[in-house]
Amino acid sequence: MAKSDTKTARLVPPGLPNEPLLQVKDLKTHFQVPAGIVRAVNGVSLTLDRGKTLGVVGESGSGKTVLARSIMRLNLGDHVIASGSAKFEGKELLDIPMSDMPDLWGVEMAMVFQDPMTSLNPVVKIGRQVTEHIRHHHGTSKSDAKDAAIALLKSVRIPEAEARFNAYPHELSGGMRQRVSIAIALACGPKLLFADEPTTALDVTVQHSILNLLAQQQRERYMAMIMVTHDLGVVAGRADEIMVMYAGKVVERAPTKTLFEDMRHPYTEALMRSIPKVSERSHTRLSAIAGRPPDLINPPNGCSFSPRCAYAGPRCFEEAPPLVDVPGSDHQFACWLPVGSEEGKEAFERNLAARVPQAVAIAEGRVTEDLTGDLEQAAAEAVAEAAAAEEAEGT
Amino acid sequence: MAKLILSRLVRLILTLLAVSALTFFLLKQLPGSEIDALLPPNAPRDPETIALLEERFNLNDPLPVQYFKWLGNAVQGDLGTSAFGGLSVSGQIKDRLPITAELAFVSVFFALIIAVPLGIIGAYRPKSKTDSIISGINQVFISSPNYLVAAVLLYVLSVRYGLLPTVGWTRLGDSITGNLKSVIMPALSLALLEIAIYTRLIKTDMSATLQEDFILSARAKGLPNRYVLFRHALRPSSLSLITVLGLNLGALLGGTVVIEFIFGLPGIGGKLLQSVFSRDVVMVQGLAVFISMSYVVINTLIDIAYLVVDPRTRSRGV
Numbered sequence: 285m286a287k288s289d290t291k292t293a294r295l296v297p298p299g300l301p302n303e304p305l306l307q308v309k310d311l312k313t314h315f316q317v318p319a320g321i322v323r324a325v326n327g328v329s330l331t332l333d334r335g336k337t338l339g340v341v342g343e344s345g346s347g348k349t350v351l352a353r354s355i356m357r358l359n360l361g362d363h364v365i366a367s368g369s370a371k372f373e374g375k376e377l378l379d380i381p382m383s384d385m386p387d388l389w390g391v392e393m394a395m396v397f398q399d400p401m402t403s404l405n406p407v408v409k410i411g412r413q414v415t416e417h418i419r420h421h422h423g424t425s426k427s428d429a430k431d432a433a434i435a436l437l438k439s440v441r442i443p444e445a446e447a448r449f450n451a452y453p454h455e456l457s458g459g460m461r462q463r464v465s466i467a468i469a470l471a472c473g474p475k476l477l478f479a480d481e482p483t484t485a486l487d488v489t490v491q492h493s494i495l496n497l498l499a500q501q502q503r504e505r506y507m508a509m510i511m512v513t514h515d516l517g518v519v520a521g522r523a524d525e526i527m528v529m530y531a532g533k534v535v536e537r538a539p540t541k542t543l544f545e546d547m548r549h550p551y552t553e554a555l556m557r558s559i560p561k562v563s564e565r566s567h568t569r570l571s572a573i574a575g576r577p578p579d580l581i582n583p584p585n586g587c588s589f590s591p592r593c594a595y596a597g598p599r600c601f602e603e604a605p606p607l608v609d610v611p612g613s614d615h616q617f618a619c620w621l622p623v624g625s626e627e628g629k630e631a632f633e634r635n636l637a638a639r640v641p642q643a644v645a646i647a648e649g650r651v652t653e654d655l656t657g658d659l660e661q662a663a664a665e666a667v668a669e670a671a672a673a674e675e676a677e678g679t
Numbered sequence: 680m681a682k683l684i685l686s687r688l689v690r691l692i693l694t695l696l697a698v699s700a701l702t703f704f705l706l707k708q709l710p711g712s713e714i715d716a717l718l719p720p721n722a723p724r725d726p727e728t729i730a731l732l733e734e735r736f737n738l739n740d741p742l743p744v745q746y747f748k749w750l751g752n753a754v755q756g757d758l759g760t761s762a763f764g765g766l767s768v769s770g771q772i773k774d775r776l777p778i779t780a781e782l783a784f785v786s787v788f789f790a791l792i793i794a795v796p797l798g799i800i801g802a803y804r805p806k807s808k809t810d811s812i813i814s815g816i817n818q819v820f821i822s823s824p825n826y827l828v829a830a831v832l833l834y835v836l837s838v839r840y841g842l843l844p845t846v847g848w849t850r851l852g853d854s855i856t857g858n859l860k861s862v863i864m865p866a867l868s869l870a871l872l873e874i875a876i877y878t879r880l881i882k883t884d885m886s887a888t889l890q891e892d893f894i895l896s897a898r899a900k901g902l903p904n905r906y907v908l909f910r911h912a913l914r915p916s917s918l919s920l921i922t923v924l925g926l927n928l929g930a931l932l933g934g935t936v937v938i939e940f941i942f943g944l945p946g947i948g949g950k951l952l953q954s955v956f957s958r959d960v961v962m963v964q965g966l967a968v969f970i971s972m973s974y975v976v977i978n979t980l981i982d983i984a985y986l987v988v989d990p991r992t993r994s995r996g997v
Contacts, residue, residue, distance in 0.1 A: 358899055389901035397899075402892040407914045407989055416910075417900035452990040468900065 303374055305476060305508050306332040306355070311368035313347075313354040320581040324350040326532035327368070334475070337502065337509045339519030339526040339540070341555060345577035347532035348512045349398075352478045355510075356393055357385050372476070390417045394469035396498075398481040400461035404453040410437075410464055411449035418471050436467045440497060459490035463497065470501060477502065480512045495522060516552075517559050520544065528552045531578045531588035534607060538615035548610070548617040548624065550593045557646075574642040587620070594643040595621045597631045680993050684983055691979040698971040699753065703746050706964050713738060713960070718762065732762075736961075758965035763957060768965030771950055778848055779946035781858075782938070783931030786866040787924065790873035797874075798881025799908055802889055802916075813878065820875035829868040829941045836864060846943035865942045869935060873927060877920055884916035891915075914988055921988065925981035932977065933970035 313325040325347045332338050340348045353359045355370050357377060370377045372392065380388070397403035404413060414436060415429040424432065430449065437445035440463040453461055462482060469477060479498060483491035499522055502509050511519055519526055519540070526543045528536040528551060536549040547553055554573045575592040578584055584591055590600040599620050607618040621628040635643035707713075713736075714729050722728070732738070737745050752759070758768035797817075801810045837845040843864055849857030888894065889912055897911045898904075934948020947966065954962035985992050 356899065358895065360898075386898070386901040386903060389899050391901060395896070395899045397892055397896050399892060403896040405893040405897065405911050405915070406991055408911065416906075417902055420902055420906070454991050454994065465896070468896075472901075 304331045305334045305373060306330070307369075307371040308355060309369040309371075311351070311354055311370055312366065313350055313359060314365040315359075316363040316365060317581075321365075322580045323532050323583065324580060325354050328529070328532075328534055330527060330534075330537075332476070332508050332510065334508055335502075335506045336525070337499075337511060337519075337523045339523030340510060340512045340529060341514065341516055341519060341526060342529035343514055343555075343573070343577050345580070346529045347580075348514075348529050349480055350532075351529065352395065352480055352510055352512050356389065356395060356478060357382070358389075358395070387421075390469075390474065391421050391472045392474055393476040393478065394472070394474040395478040395480060396462075396465050396469045396482045399485040400453075400458055400465050401485060403465055404461055406453055408452075409449070410451050410453065410456070413453075414449075414464065414468055414471055417468075421472050433467070433471070436471055437464070440464070440467045440470075440501070442467070458486050459494065462486060462490075462494050466494070466497060466501065470505070473505065475507060477507050477509045478512065479509060481514065482511070483518065484514070491518075515559070516555050528555065531583060532580060533588065533618070534616075535589065535619070536615075536617040537607075538610075538613075538617075542613065542615050546610075546615065546624070548615070548622040549589075549619050550595045550621075550623055550628075551589045552617075553623050554592075574645055587618075592642060594635060594640065594646050595619075595623070595628050595631045596635070596640075597621055597627075680986060683986055683993060687979050687982050691975060694975045695972060698975060699750060699968050700746060702964060702967045702971060703749060704742065706960060706967070707742060707745075709960075753968065758968065759961040761954075761959050761962045763959050763962070766962070768962055771962070772947065772966070772969055775945055775947045775950055777851070778944055779932060779934050779939070779948065781851070781862055782865055782869070782935065782944070782946065783928055785862050786869035786873065786931065787928060789866055789870040790877055791924075793870075794874045794877030795881055795913075798878045799885055799913070801878065801882040802885035803904075803908060805886065817875040817878055820871045823871065825868045825872060825935075826937050826941060828871050829864065829938060832864045832868060833941070848942075848944050861942075861944075865935075865938045865944060868938055868941075869931065876923060880920045880923060881916060884919055885912055888912045888916040917988060918985065921981055921984050925977050925984075929974035929977045932973040 308328060308330045311325060311328045312323070315322040315324055328347075328351055330338065340351060342348045350359065354366060355372075355377070357366070357380075359366070366378060368378070372388075377388075404410075411430065411433060414433040415424075415426075418424050418429045418432055419426070434445045434449055437448060442448050442460060442463050448456065448460075448464075453464070456464065462485075466482075477498075482498065483494050486494060495518065498509070498511075501507070511523060513519055516526075521540075523540050526538065526540050527534055528543075528549060530551050536543065536547065536552045538546075543552065544556075547556065551573075558573060573592060578588045578591070584601070586599070586601045586603055587593070587596070587605055590596040593600065597620065603620075605618045605620045607616050609616050619628075621631045632643055632646075636647050714724075714732055718724065718728070718732070737748050740748070749759070756769050758772070760767050761771075797813050801813055804810055833845060836843045843860050848861045851858040894907060894912055897907045902911075932947075934946050934951055936948040936952050938944070939946040939949040940952070947970070951963065951966045951970075953959075954966065
């Protein structure tokens with residue numbers, strides 16, 4: 285492979301239109317449930333060029349999986365309320381009748397699911413699972429589809445592909461199954477691949493090779509990829525751009541390098557801090573993010589991260605921050621008191637002085653798992669007190 | 680897989696031995712003299728006849744010897760001869776089994792072709808209008824005893840419109856249409872309850888299967904809904920159905936006393952009932968062994984069906 289074949293040196297093959305492959309604007313997916321409306325994705329916009337990788341990062345419940353499924357329109361059921369716009373090659377996906385969507389699935393866009401233990405049908409042979417959609421979409425004959433499938437299984441480095449063709453999923457290891465899932469997703473040559481936590485269910489030793497495989501396939505096929513993960517480490521070296529989601533909204537977005545060098549949102553920082561570091565002594569306690577993801581039915585007023593944020597000030601509890609540009613760059617974030625700013629530092633000192641638990645936790649490197657109780661209220665009260673004290677001092 | 684099937688067959692033979700021994704010894708424990716049971720009530724009870732009977736039924740041998748003699752004959756297809764009219768038990772089974780078996784299989788066939796699609800619709804569109812109608816009808820089916828259904832069918836189809844014969848049986852060899860006409864009503868009477876049960880089973884299992892990740896991933900490949908339902912969801916959803924199907928078939932092959940009686944069908948159930956009333960011990964014993972045998976054989980087939988339907992059971996071993 286030539287040395288120039290790197291991410292940055294990638295060129296658009298001739299003959300392809302120059303418009304972005306995917307343009308999402310203010311996409312919302314709400315679920316109507318008995319308890320109310322779950323705002324799982326609440327106004328997300330993004331743009332993805334051909335052949336590029338976007339990393340979508342967030343905790344469980346941040347809406348990242350629902351976002352991927354919303355773009356593909358895989359959220360099925362009467363309780364799904366979708367609005368906004370998602371244009372794929374200039375075509376509005378949300379306007380396509382649901383009955384026509386299967387024509388796009390597999391062919392134009394495909395998905396690799398999280399858990400290969402459950403995403404393959406246990407009673408259907410691998411071979412049929414890799415060939416059935418090739419045959420359905422392309423009308424390929426059985427023997428041609430088999431040849432294609434075996435070539436595909438070989439390309440995802442399944443040893444003895446011919447023999448595996450007749451195997452059942454339970455006869456393969458987890459890593460092998462995820463390779464099969466990738467082969468299935470790639471079978472009809474999609475232009476856009478969603479990888480929904482493709483390595484979360486796998487052994488650490490296997491994770492790396494699966495990620496490399498995805499990257500290699502993506503490069504060879506000039507395919508765009510949206511990689512959904514809760515682990516910033518997974519997308520660190522692999523995504524062109526990273527989008528951090530919290531409570532169904534984008535809280536920060538930047539080219540990968542920029543994000544790691546100059547993160548602005550406290551949530552991004554918290555995610556970063558939660559990655560265990562090799563340099564730490566063994567048995568160092570993991571730095572968890574205090575509190576739980578927000579209630580998506582009754583989200584808190586103001587910034588949805590404020591109840592868990594170490595930097596939160598009074599404004600954060602009242603007014604939701606808009607997504608704003610860092611001047612002169614393609615870096616955006618949604619925070620009143622961003623990381624690295626003077627205001628942010630002051631807010632943190634103030635919260636620390638008021639013994640706001642999550643600030644104390646950061647300062648002392650202590651785990652806050654025992655603070656999950658009434659954190660929200662405690663934080664709000666502490667911040668309000670601190671602000672009042674400040675004001676009293678000022679006058 | 681062949682090994683697993685073989686082990687099932689070995690188990691089948693052992694079970695058959697146990698079942699036949701149990702039936703044999705239990706019937707020997709019945710109160711009253713065996714000679715009394717063997718002789719028709721009005722027959723003379725002189726010592727010669729008794730000695731003859733004891734000789735013929737090996738009654739002077741110890742019990743285990745009696746059993747093995749009986750077993751030896753049974754293996755060769757001779758389940759004994761009834762003292763009532765000298766009918767051979769095997770002959771009776773051979774005459775009557777085709778009727779009972781046809782009735783059983785036709786009713787199960789009716790039930791399956793109706794219940795499977797209904798169950799799938801119910802699972803695919805839960806709480807829809809169609810689903811509530813299906814559930815409503817099923818509720819009626821499940822709470823109607825089959826003799827009631829039989830009576831209604833008889834009234835409507837035979838008495839009112841004269842479409843089908845009321846009673847009796849035309850053998851398949853005599854007339855195909857006649858045979859079909861005589862099987863439809865009894866089979867339907869049996870099928871309605873089965874339809875209700877199978878529909879529920881399929882619906883429940885299918886609803887669970889449709890929540891599985893592999894169904895979403897099959898959809899995400901762009902496969903048509905019908906293909907996903909039948910080729911991906913149905914098989915993993917059919918295990919409970921297969922279990923109940925086996926139990927039902929076993930029961931039906933043992934004869935459906937009430938339905939055979941109502942429609943005047945010369946099946947196994949009717950014979951069993953008649954033999955019990957006339958205290959025809961030899962016949963009862965032969966039929967009982969045959970019926971338990973059908974159960975055991977069917978259940979072995981069901982075990983093998985599991986292996987075919989769910990490949991995971993092949994390596995795990997059930």
